[in-house]
Amino acid sequence: MKKITKELLQRIEGEATLELDWEDDKISYAKIKFLNFRGIEKILENRPFLDALAITPRVCGICNTSHIIAAINAIEDAYMSMGVDIKLSKKAKQIREFALNAEKIQNHIKWLYFSILPEILELNGEDDTNIKAFEGKDWIKAQKICSEILKAMAIFTGQWPHGSFCMIGGVTCDPTRGDIYEAMRYLENVIEFCEKEIFGVSIEEFLSFDSSVQLMGTTGSLQKTVGTMVEHNVSHIGKSYDRFISLGESSSKKRPKKCLVTRVINADISFVSESLKNSFFEEDGYTYSKSAMYKNKYFETGPIARMMIVKNPLIRDFHRKYKDSILTRVVARVSEVAHLLNKSKKILEKIKLSEPSCISPSIPYGSINATGIGRCEAARGSLLHKIEITRGMITSYDIITPTVWNLGNGSKEEPAIAQKALMGIEEICEADLVFKAFDVCAVCTTQ
Amino acid sequence: MEQTKLYQKISSRLGELEKFSPMKEDMSIAQLMDDKGISRRDFMKWAAGMTAMLSLPASFTPLMAQAAELTDRLPVVWLHMAECTGCSESLLRTDAPGIDSLIFDYISLEYHETLMAAAGWQAEHNLSNAIEKYKGKYILMVEGGIPTKNDGMYLKIGPQAHTGLSIAQEAAESAAAIFAIGTCSSFGGVQAAYPNPTGAKGLSKVTDKPVINVPGCPPSERNIVGNVLHYILFGTLPALDAYSRPKWAYGLRIHDLCERRGHFDAGEFVQEFGDEGAKKGYCLYKVGCKGPYTFNNCSREKFNQGTSWPVQAGHGCIGCSEPDFWDAMGPFEEPLGNRLYHTLYGEGADKTADKVGVALLSATAVGVAAHAAIAAVKGAPKTDES
Numbered sequence: 001m002k003k004i005t006k007e008l009l010q011r012i013e014g015e016a017t018l019e020l021d022w023e024d025d026k027i028s029y030a031k032i033k034f035l036n037f038r039g040i041e042k043i044l045e046n047r048p049f050l051d052a053l054a055i056t057p058r059v060c061g062i063c064n065t066s067h068i069i070a071a072i073n074a075i076e077d078a079y080m081s082m083g084v085d086i087k088l089s090k091k092a093k094q095i096r097e098f099a100l101n102a103e104k105i106q107n108h109i110k111w112l113y114f115s116i117l118p119e120i121l122e123l124n125g126e127d128d129t130n131i132k133a134f135e136g137k138d139w140i141k142a143q144k145i146c147s148e149i150l151k152a153m154a155i156f157t158g159q160w161p162h163g164s165f166c167m168i169g170g171v172t173c174d175p176t177r178g179d180i181y182e183a184m185r186y187l188e189n190v191i192e193f194c195e196k197e198i199f200g201v202s203i204e205e206f207l208s209f210d211s212s213v214q215l216m217g218t219t220g221s222l223q224k225t226v227g228t229m230v231e232h233n234v235s236h237i238g239k240s241y242d243r244f245i246s247l248g249e250s251s252s253k254k255r256p257k258k259c260l261v262t263r264v265i266n267a268d269i270s271f272v273s274e275s276l277k278n279s280f281f282e283e284d285g286y287t288y289s290k291s292a293m294y295k296n297k298y299f300e301t302g303p304i305a306r307m308m309i310v311k312n313p314l315i316r317d318f319h320r321k322y323k324d325s326i327l328t329r330v331v332a333r334v335s336e337v338a339h340l341l342n343k344s345k346k347i348l349e350k351i352k353l354s355e356p357s358c359i360s361p362s363i364p365y366g367s368i369n370a371t372g373i374g375r376c377e378a379a380r381g382s383l384l385h386k387i388e389i390t391r392g393m394i395t396s397y398d399i400i401t402p403t404v405w406n407l408g409n410g411s412k413e414e415p416a417i418a419q420k421a422l423m424g425i426e427e428i429c430e431a432d433l434v435f436k437a438f439d440v441c442a443v444c445t446t447q
Numbered sequence: 448m449e450q451t452k453l454y455q456k457i458s459s460r461l462g463e464l465e466k467f468s469p470m471k472e473d474m475s476i477a478q479l480m481d482d483k484g485i486s487r488r489d490f491m492k493w494a495a496g497m498t499a500m501l502s503l504p505a506s507f508t509p510l511m512a513q514a515a516e517l518t519d520r521l522p523v524v525w526l527h528m529a530e531c532t533g534c535s536e537s538l539l540r541t542d543a544p545g546i547d548s549l550i551f552d553y554i555s556l557e558y559h560e561t562l563m564a565a566a567g568w569q570a571e572h573n574l575s576n577a578i579e580k581y582k583g584k585y586i587l588m589v590e591g592g593i594p595t596k597n598d599g600m601y602l603k604i605g606p607q608a609h610t611g612l613s614i615a616q617e618a619a620e621s622a623a624a625i626f627a628i629g630t631c632s633s634f635g636g637v638q639a640a641y642p643n644p645t646g647a648k649g650l651s652k653v654t655d656k657p658v659i660n661v662p663g664c665p666p667s668e669r670n671i672v673g674n675v676l677h678y679i680l681f682g683t684l685p686a687l688d689a690y691s692r693p694k695w696a697y698g699l700r701i702h703d704l705c706e707r708r709g710h711f712d713a714g715e716f717v718q719e720f721g722d723e724g725a726k727k728g729y730c731l732y733k734v735g736c737k738g739p740y741t742f743n744n745c746s747r748e749k750f751n752q753g754t755s756w757p758v759q760a761g762h763g764c765i766g767c768s769e770p771d772f773w774d775a776m777g778p779f780e781e782p783l784g785n786r787l788y789h790t791l792y793g794e795g796a797d798k799t800a801d802k803v804g805v806a807l808l809s810a811t812a813v814g815v816a817a818h819a820a821i822a823a824v825k826g827a828p829k830t831d832e833s
Binding site for chain 1 (some may be wrong): 457529530531532533534535536537594601602603604605608611636637638640641642643644646647655664665717720721726728729750751752754755756757758759760761762765773777778779780
């Protein structure tokens, strides 16, 4: 029996429509439609290139720091390709990383509490009053913690969202020791929340875990999520190609890498391409979203990709049992919070305030003729900015967001990542969960 | 005398409002605060702060508290248009659950696409329900610019794929008061920058109804909540400036109340980011601060629960709450006043910022630039010696 249903998805950043084809009570194909478009790439053309630092963050209200970092990386890459030496002090690098970490932490926590946990409670048939938007105790607690980590960030960026704090050669803030203590205080509050509510054990202990059994012995909301998914038999759904990619730079990984099942190899950015197929920019299109590919193949990006690539023992253990299913995806994202908190704390402990914040290269903007690529690992995965500068003006700007990797549309024969994960599912609530596990961000996807 | 009259007027208005039965009968604001561990003292402190922000005399504080307690009589519908969700983030997430958001979010939000519990079809249903049920009584808050090119096809919402344009117009039709939250909704915002591919416009350009603009990218939470409370207190729209911005929030320039203003007056400037001046917290005008041309209260209200604001963190104001942001405020990191303007307004011809009419008296722009120039000639303190 064939039928087509339409599901409207909200409670995400922006809105998406899922059109599902059913055959024999199973999803046989899914079209993911994004119906908003702003044309940010077009707007960037013919402007002084520094404008990218103000305009690109405004692509997205929840990962604006990732965009500003990708943009500054692209500009600095362009400078370097002209042979201009960009000297970033360690302090400047640390501040950029701290801000990015803070943004990821709040994104991950929000996603767990506002997208995943409500679904988990529903599976359990439990009362959801505690997690209800604006009302539930847990909702409010999670909300408060997101503000705490963002306050720590705002000390360096001035405001969140849309803090302007990056400049060629460093950052614009010059924090004092007092600022660092204040940030530390906020960070400690977040750590305390995560240890008590999410992990049920100390961050150190959680980071030492290398098997799923250890995780199941804890008592936090992560354990509850995993337990519920296993109990209700949704732990194996949502598998895709088992191919991962992570292009950005972080303190644990410098170069772009990909991972085929469990084998990690270097990746080369020049093989990344964007397809307009199925989009309104081509005939018979049905979405404003493009699709990103590597060597014409779909790769999954995000915390699961990052964890698989750095060979994190805990995630590798989940992967052995559950492959790239929704369960591994969820555990990878939540456990990344522990890693990020740990790294951020170390940054604040080690930062040397006497180092320069910004070392501006002395070359006039108008003399810049170059192209640059900015890489960044955002909450939902790899973000790329490609900039082409002619005499100080942008001649072309290309933004490839994480959700374009995960939530693009392929064909029935070769579905994209989320499409493949949805195919074969029998229940609409399961499809919803699988889709939400990718964490849709419509505003980034279509810009 | 004036004050007594005003006091009485507000008192009687609140009395009227109190007669309505609460929308959520099982939970009063007092109970809610009790549950969340907010003391009466905290609440009164907050009310005092809000009173001061709206430039009302301190004796009005109890009225402010009473008004806040009444907010659950006021349904709010929040719509998303072409935007980045940053305004919702600023308001509903970053600051929550500060007492201001607590009252605002919990009590009165009838419809909010991103955050509401119901999703999909049911949410769509809720929107038309809210519009129907509270016809003529709800406050409409719109986040995002309205794409108008090609009949608004760049933004379709809901299973019926209505355009954002038609939904915004319909919701505006039966609203008691309309607030355009953020620069996008107020003036079109970043997506309305040249060449404005989707024909994005501010809400006031697509409806005949009066719209109060609360610009900023994002606006601070207090500016949003303050407007709601103002409406409850007076039952009328606040005094507005030429761009329909409430004067109590947008009456002064960033420059007027800037914590680095003393350095401007003393001719002490940051010449480039990372220099000695930057370490000392000098004025950021020469590295592109648009504070002298921007009307907003960021320097007073700050962001992220009063944690910081751009100038405090060493970056100039970028003028995000002015009309035609970003076109009027580019290029980034360069002062506006004395620069030839790369035109987005005319074909090829460069114009100086003031000629283009950048949202401000051109005299100020020239004056500021002149001051900066003179200060430099007179010799700003030789920073590298110190």
